[in-house]
Amino acid sequence: MNSESQSQSPPELYCTAFRLRKATRRATQMYDHALAPFGLTVTQFGLLAMLERDGVMPIGQLADRAGMDRTSMTRTIRPLEAAGYVTLVRRSDDRRVRDVALTPKGNAIFTDGVRAWQTAQRHVNRTLGRDRIADLHGLLDAVSHLDEPHA
Numbered sequence: 124m125n126s127e128s129q130s131q132s133p134p135e136l137y138c139t140a141f142r143l144r145k146a147t148r149r150a151t152q153m154y155d156h157a158l159a160p161f162g163l164t165v166t167q168f169g170l171l172a173m174l175e176r177d178g179v180m181p182i183g184q185l186a187d188r189a190g191m192d193r194t195s196m197t198r199t200i201r202p203l204e205a206a207g208y209v210t211l212v213r214r215s216d217d218r219r220v221r222d223v224a225l226t227p228k229g230n231a232i233f234t235d236g237v238r239a240w241q242t243a244q245r246h247v248n249r250t251l252g253r254d255r256i257a258d259l260h261g262l263l264d265a266v267s268h269l270d271e272p273h274a
Contacts, residue, residue: 143266150247157243161236167203168240171233174209174225182211182221190267208232 154165163171166189173188174180180188186196200223203209208229214220225233248256 153246154240154243157239158236161232161239162206163232163236165240166199168233168236170199170203171208171225171229171236174223175230175233179222179224181214182223185223203229206232 151165154168158165158168161168170185170189173185182196182200183193185200186193189196191199200209200211204211206228207226210224210226211221212224214222251259
């Protein structure tokens with residue numbers, strides 16, 4: 124295929140962002156479906172997993188680790204806080220910083236959801252195969268660490 128025919132084709136066929144977003148939407152739907160019985164989205168489950176593994180952390184640090192901005196993180200955390208799965212506590216040494224902590228109820232729902240998440244993960248692994256999964260994870264990690272484009 125020459126560059127001339129490429130430029131005349133629909134842009135979504137050659138757009139990396141379009142393909143990434145399409146793949147992300149499909150994967151999100153699959154994991155969200157698996158976690159629906161627990162009232163969690165895969166994004167929420169991932170945040171609970173980070174808190175379960177790493178413990179209490181400032182909301183800004185949690186946002187950075189998840190690749191989100193603070194505002195999006197606050198919106199994502201709000202339903203988890205309302206459900207009693209996490210608490211937000213202002214630091215005594217710096218009242219501007221809020222720490223996010225997993226509650227016992229949050230730990231329980233995370234533990235309950237792990238089996239559903241594992242089932243979805245096994246499906247993806249079986250469908251794509253071990254080598255493709257390893258390649259995909261490497262590529263996704265590389266994309267996650269891309270520098271901002273310079274104008």
